[in-house]
Amino acid sequence: MIKYSQLLLLGFIFTSSLEARWVSDSILIVDDVQIFGNQTTKEYVILREMSIQPGDTLTQEAIERDRNNIYNLGLFNKVDVEYSVRQNTASVFVIVSERWYFIPYPVLGMKYRDPSKLYYGVGVMHQNFRGRNEKLYANAVFGYDRWFTLNYQNPRLTDHGDYFFSGSFAVQKLHSLSNDQGEYENSNIYLSGTVGKRFGLYQTFSGSLDYQVWQVNDPQLHRTVSSSGRDAFLTASVQYRYDTRDNREYTTDGTLISLGMSKSGFGESEINLTGCGYDIRQFFGFNSGSGIGVRTIGSFTWGGVIPPYRHVFFGYDERIRGYFYKTMEAENRIGMSAELRLPILTPRYLEIHAFGIPEFQKLRYGLYFAIFADAGKLWSRHQVLSEQPWYSGVGAGFQFLLPYGFTIRTEAAFNNIGITEGFIDFDTSF
Secondary structure: OOOHHHHHHHHHHHHHHHHHHHOOOOOOEEEEEEEEOOOOOOHHHHHOOOOOOOOOEOOHHHHHHHHHHHHOOOOEEEEEEEEEEEOOEEEEEEEEEEOOOEEEEEEEEEHHHOOOOEEEEEEEEEEEEOOOOEEEEEEEEEEOOEEEEEEEEEOOOOOOOOEEEEEEEEEEEEEEEEOOOEEEEEEEEEEEEEEEEEEOOOEEEEEEEEEEEEEEOOOOEOOEOOOOOEEEEEEEEEEEEEEOOOOOOOOOOEEEEEEEEEEEOOOOOOOOEEEEEEEEEEEEEEOOOEEEEEEEEEEEEEEOOOOHHHOEEEOOOOOOOOOOOOOEEEOEEEEEEEEEEEEEEEEEEEEOOOOOOHHHOEEEEEEEEEEEEEEEEEEOOOOOHHHOOOEEEEEEEEEEEOHHHOEEEEEEEEEOOOOEEEEEEEOOOO
16 A cells, blocks of 8 residues: 555645646656555566656656556556656656456366366466566366466566576376377476566567477377377577567557577487467557557478477467367468457546455456458468468457456457358457
8 A cells, every 4th residue: 555655745746747737848857766556566677667767858758658668567457657847857756556466266168169178277376476577377277188387487587687587387188189180188298498688678589498298198190200109309499579569458559579480309309390480460559549450470380290289270379250169270370460449448447445455446447349350371381382271251349458457359250251250259369
């Protein structure tokens, strides 16, 4: 909670900010930056996301950009950036409302959308471990598919550098369904470490080293590269990321460029594969919260034998609306989307003080209407790319922005062969 003395100062801030708006055309030099409301989060976590620094010229564009950057941390329900004026200098005040960081949650689903293939379990996550924006995740799941996963992310390893680290460990027994091989069980062990560096506010470069084991319960031709039914190999990869999106929970303006390349197998196994991928998104904001976005993705693999567990799909992590319920599999994938997002209720806040829980007193919500078009194509090495069909769909729907970054979409689409479908999905389309 904000202390009483801080409340008095905040009252002065908001009173002074009225005066500041009248002098917005004047040149204001930032005198200092102060943070309020961060009971758990370290101040440097917030300051690290700000372009506004003492000695800079204060602009409304910089205020809005920094407010979005701080909100994109995913640590706060609401972020306000205000300022007070003394002659030609300004004191900048960042006021945050923290979220609930430790969250248990259920895991429940149906493999291949088949009710007889139910999996269930529990997960926990801490979104702000030690108040340093470190993240911890753990899942234990049983039923048709079973897995245990543990993930850790540290966005800043040292106090005076911009190096980050993440690590993952997973043990899984997953059923695979291949168009050619039928259904069978994969046992998988996965261990990964990533080290990277952040450059400025928007760019990162990272390298990863993974160790994977894949073993099938019924060895058959091409289920694994090794005839024994067990593949164990190293993967090294690099990734570049440039991200200026205004709001990563629901974007209406900005750019994302994500490029990656990997090499699997260095003589320690029969695996010998190289892969690369991209995800490029551009959003153009206009007219008080509206925006139009375009996206293109691609994933490509070449080298030796490509086992089914390295295939890519439409119908799971990526979907083509119009073919939402159809699962398509191959070795390579390209896709593209365009979406017009029109606000019915621009993002706003519901303030609830009755229960006395600070993390649920300021809740963000909104409602958008979207018109979209999706298209994609898959192919494998033995196929001619130009001979493979395009799958496409167009449609529209409502997209509900809910507290804590959740999004629910209710949409309808018809595809290029004239079939219409309706669906409900969670999270944004891109």
